[in-house]
Amino acid sequence: MGVRDCVWCLFSGLTYSLCYNFVLMGKHFMRVYRDIDFDDVKKHTLEYGALSGMCSNCKDLNLKIDMLICPKCSTPFKYISFQNVKEHLPKMHRIMQERSMVQFIDHQDYKRIEGEVKARSIFG
Numbered sequence: 001m002g003v004r005d006c007v008w009c010l011f012s013g014l015t016y017s018l019c020y021n022f023v024l025m026g027k028h029f030m031r032v033y034r035d036i037d038f039d040d041v042k043k044h045t046l047e048y049g050a051l052s053g054m055c056s057n058c059k060d061l062n063l064k065i066d067m068l069i070c071p072k073c074s075t076p077f078k079y080i081s082f083q084n085v086k087e088h089l090p091k092m093h094r095i096m097q098e099r100s101m102v103q104f105i106d107h108q109d110y111k112r113i114e115g116e117v118k119a120r121s122i123f124g
């Protein structure tokens with residue numbers, strides 16, 4: 001597979017040397033479903049947007065992706081949830097290598113369950 005075949009390079013306009021996908025060719029992410037304690041997720045997630053993140057516990061903003069704990073409330077980030085996963089796939093490979101304990105959770109799942117929990121507390 002050559003450089004020109006790398007879909008990520010074509011999409012992002014990256015040059016060969018900057019392309020994580022090329023370096024990590026053959027690595028793939030696939031979503032898995034499992035039972036998870038949402039209270040734990042709610043306390044320990046770094047919600048990451050296009051450029052910066054937010055602590056799910058104290059809502060502190062402008063957090064960097066490499067932060068292991070929240071600078072404001074000191075909660076350790078056990079989960080990372082990207083608003084747009086496709087933008088961050090190369091980063092995810094790097095994070096996985098550096099921090100084997102971190103888990104990626106789907107942002108839509110996160111928001112859906114958050115809504116369900118909120119609704120249950122109002123109507124339940």
Ligand SMILES: [Zn+2]
Binds near residue numbers: 058060071074
């Ligand atoms: Zn915090």
